[in-house]
Amino acid sequence: MIMSSRGSACPRCGQATVSIGEAVPWCAACEWNLDTFDRAGRAPEFGWAWIDRGTYRLAARLTRQQYAALVDRPLESSGLGLAGVATAVASILLTVGVVALAATGVWMLFAFAFPNLAVVAGVAMIGLAVALRPRFGVVRDRRPGGRVSAGR
Incomplete structure (x- = not known):
């Protein structure tokens, strides 16, 4: 630049x-x-100049407001907050739901005699629970050979 x-x-x-x-x-x-919109210097986002101008001004105003709200805050964490609590509760509920799905699938496998449609539903539930299970540890990069550790 x-x-x-x-x-x-x-x-x-x-x-x-x-x-x-x-x-x-x-x-x-x-x-x-x-905060002046420069049409020649920006690629169109929505294609209509009046919408692009409006979204650019809105983004500039929101950025200024967020900066003003954050400029005097201490650098230390202020705690979990409402968003953190809501995320933790949603994560726990989703994990409990996946465990319940797997447990129901295993129960359906053994509660009914083999030639039954409940067995098919149980296998499908176990497969869905495996697909929805939480994954911890390593976040894989989509680029060839890329691996990024979680938490870094």
């Missing part, structure tokens, strides 16, 4: 404006004109 000074002064603070390539110039000191 090559940032170049444009020579023009910012109308808000008087500092020199900068630009990346041929993009719209903006002020690095006060961030004037930083």
